[in-house]
Amino acid sequence: MPETFAGLPELPKKDRLKIPRHPMPEQAPAERVRNFSEVALGYTPETAIEEAQRCLQCKEQPCVAGCPVGIDIPAFIDLIRRGDFAGAQAKIKETNTLPAICGRVCPQEDQCEQVCVTGKKFKPVAIGRLERFVADWEMASGEVAMPECAPFSGHKVAIVGSGPAGLTCAAELARMGHKVTIFEALHKAGGVLVYGIPEFRLPKAIVDYEIANLERMGVEIRTSFVVGKTATVHELFHEMGYDAIFLGTGAGLPYFLGIPGENYIGVLSANEFLTRVNLMKAYKFPAADTPVRLGRRVAVIGSGNVAMDCLRCAKRLGAEEVICVYRRTRAESPARAEELERAEEEGIDFRWLSAPLEIFGNEEGFVTGMRIQRMELGEPDSSGRRRPVPIAGSEYEIPIDTVIVAVGQGPNPLVTRTTPGLELNRHGCIVVDKETQMSSIPGVFAGGDIVTGAATVILAMGAGKQAAAAIHQWLGKLERGEVSKPWLASPAVA
């Protein structure tokens, strides 16, 4: 039996505003840089109830509008205040299938919490932390409320890619009674959640738990299956009998800088580094077979979330000096504020307004150093950010053993190349109808990073959910004979 909690009374508004926001208990920096365990430790039930008491239960609910999936935030927070954690979790699950994950990795400060009314004068209600709290509480209680699934509709849907977009789309469709199979290229499901985001930010046990729940809902997961190679989209329709297809293949193609010396040994893409460390568990080498070697000095190019993850992994793997090289300033850094702060606490050496010019290597081909150009901010560019311009004569060189390139990723072309008739934009992303997420091929839907380019977990989930609703409608039309499965011109073999 899960414990029951008494809850706290609803306070008058002015008293609620007096309660300070509850900090997140964390592992101390000096300790956490020596392990891969989660940094944030989570609220206790008492803290969660007190934090919930801070919510003003605003009628206009700006926070709900700030959440890309529109969670009924005041309602779930009120349930926490009353001590009804199971009720709170059920409320969240009405709209969000992966709360334990969103509560951890959502950029809340730019979404729900940014518009929180309490936050105007004081600090916003810790919506993300509360969301995480109830999800963790449910997991620990061992009693999971599974959503009701409608009876089998007679339709089969293939989901390609098991990142947040694919997982969400699968859960929604399973609920509507469709038979769903997820095809995943890697040997483990979860997309960026397992191969990219490190254990200390998102424990893999949580992703595994969510995936196990999906399987309990009847979703079949086929790992080690590359759509476009093991079978094409055409074959999924006409040989394997799927009635609709959702492509959630993400933005997995690493970009490099195109500067001299990039092929020296010790220059790796963020994807290679993070895949070795997270998916293949290189931090356990030699107990796990995949190695990663960093040396004493590591430079990471870029300053987004991906770069933060690389920097902090490198630190934990024992590199003595870990340097972040970014051509703009801290203010322009696209990383989440929280992650930047944590990286700073962990002793990362940030070199703002610095651009790499060239990487040097020795006779054996190993990286030995890097030349860096100092920059200053000039006029704003098309994105509205001030453009970094080189300061003449400011170049300097640093010795370095490893360079990790974290300057962005593009759409993975494996599926798009082998699906004739699929319309792409000039970046190689799939073009879809905004309302239905349907691509230029009827019956083929897409969402997440493969459509938007590298974005966020919650946006990918939102797209997966929207697509599921449209797929459900399309399947109805298929049943009534109003549409038919697409016949793709000369199914290409790549």
Added chain:
Amino acid sequence: MFTILKKEEIGPKFWRFLIAAPEIARKHRPGQFVMVLIDENGERIPLTLADSDAEAGTITLVVQEVGKTTMQMGALPEGFRLMSVVGPLGAPTHIEKVGTVVCVGGGAGIAPLLPIARGMKAAGNQVISILGGRTRDLVILRAEMEAASHEVIYTTDDGSFGRKGLVTHALTDLIAERGKPDLVVAIGPAIMMKVVSDLTRQHGIKTLVSLNTIMIDGTGMCGGCRVTVGDEAKFVCVDGPEFDGHAVDFDLMMKRLRTYLPEEQLARERYLRAEHTCQALKGVDHA
């Protein structure tokens, strides 16, 4: 799925595996490979599809023991289920009728060469194969290659079989005696592919090589397999594994292959020590 149905030793530390993988078997074309993962803590390694049977739903892999993972594969029993086999990956070989094709194979490279030679012969080409190894037993798949070629020339470093010397010596003589072939396909150790490419460049003979860089995912996601071809960076797993041998920067590639030398050695020693202890323990049990 991915069960080892049959395993046989076809040379010293050379194993042939028959593995259940119906979907891969159905799609396989010569020149493609799979990524194999033995278990949860294993490493994903690339292995070429040496053969496949779409009807039986099986694929054939030929593995040479060189390090921890391949040694561990050599010790797996029939009936073992591999955690993951992904594929078929990479672009298939462009097989067409060009005239005379010389297939040059060395070491484990003979395995990937087999389906290509077979395909080239079926397409109506005159196929001459030059197969080499350090010593007689290391020249594998001889009967199969003989069936797939019109003619086979063997070389061994120690002269224990065929002519003494390297495959390039045989190729030089072949060109001198019979003129230039229309295409050379060379698969083997990087150094062998490099010298073959250097030789054929002098003669202006089109040459395909199949690169064996270190890979992690094999699906274009990590860039770890990148090589310089011409002036461009290419990903071997999606753009290759076959490239124009005359455009490949072999020196850089060979350096990159040495990235993890100390770790590979550590893993190998650790594995052999554990194996040893295991065997010893087994001995105690039986006593």
